[in-house]
Amino acid sequence: MPRASRALQCVAAAIAILVVPTAACAFVSRTPGAPLPGEEVGGRGQKCDRRPTGMWCEDGLRCLQGWCYGKGVEPPDSYLFTPEASSNWGRIEDTIFEGIDLKPGDVVADVGAGPGFYLKRVAKLVHPGGKVYGTEIVKDMVPMIRARAAELDAEGVPHAPIEGRFVKSPRETSLDDLGPNTLSVVMFVNSVQFSPGKSREVNYLKRFCRLLKPGGRLVVHVDWVYDSTGAGEEVTDLARRAGFEVPPRSVPLPDFLPERTLWEPCPGCERVWITKGYTLIFRKACGADGKAKR
């Protein structure tokens, strides 16, 4: 499953979970083989991302971006629907992690962690001495986050503790009880969507600024900029107002990503152009009270 696809599907699945409690955030597309007895099979134009293992598409169709395509329902001519996109997603993740450069002892919050794709990697990197918090607004994902530590234990891999926290409302951090100067890094990876210019967004980021240790970093990454995602300049403006140093360090995303590509939210839905995303790393420049020092 392409990383971008995973991210975009995660948004859709998160909405589905909020509306349909039994749904789950799913990122795994159809793999070769046959559906197991009792597994759901979708027809063309139907969703194939409803379960964590991925719902199957009927023969002759492919699960792409969470939908069954083929037989007259063709995907757009888009990078996201290519085999390269599938094989490249891990390289985007590597770029983000090289940029963040986590160290043993770091205390990290992965905000909007989904089912916790990154948490195992983070928990290994910050061991020994570190700690990882994965926060999620979708309650069903919090147990998945907590299960990541058990997976590492089962693999016999030494790791820092992982704590899953439920976020009750969109601009609550769920971490305020930790107190100021606690976190080394706060990561937003394809997660919270910021509305440009809004003071509630500034107040939200201020709370993270306060939670960060002196020299702590706020990382905002999106694979793609589309209508509901703040552009890099807009996020930079919010971060500046929230007490972070600007300009941020910008980690270039890999060259294999095109500058723009087409996105189709569902087969037959309007196709929109989306542009290559960004990884921005901001340093804390506020006091423990959250007020800007400058």
Ligand SMILES: C[S@@+](CC[C@H](N)C(=O)[O-])C[C@H]1O[C@@H](n2cnc3c(N)ncnc32)[C@H](O)[C@@H]1O
């Ligand atoms: C596209 S998924 C990305 C998951 C993970 N960060 C990754 O890149 O694999 C976005 C996640 O952010 C969560 N989310 C959105 N807004 C949030 C908020 N205000 N606080 C916590 N989680 C949020 C969604 O529920 C969803 O699981």
